[in-house]
């Protein structure tokens with residue numbers, strides 16, 4: 136006799152209907168609620184983060200413009216452009232010892248007065 140496991144909790148299902156996939160409605164509901172999360176593959180997840188990082192870099196680049204290597208911006212302004220402070224490629228100190236978060240070659244640092252300093256450097260330090 137073929138044993139089937141509940142798709143949600145993994146409990147062996149007692150033979151009833153042949154196409155039964157869950158113990159009960161609770162497991163069915165739970166499974167369907169979590170479906171979207173479980174269907175995100177590792178590849179999709181990586182791509183999603185890469186997109187966030189590239190978007191962050193693009194936003195910092197726009198903030199600085201072509202002529203500046205340093206600029207202070209209101210935090211709300213930066214977030215309003217879609218910047219996500221949770222994602223960056225590295226954390227590194229400047230020559231003055233301030234820790235900046237970098238999205239590739241462009242860095243940012245939050246200050247207590249809700250402003251963010253944006254900086255550019257030639258190349259991200261890899262260490």
Ligand SMILES: [Zn+2]
Pocket residue numbers: 141142143144145146157158159162
């Ligand atoms: Zn179950």
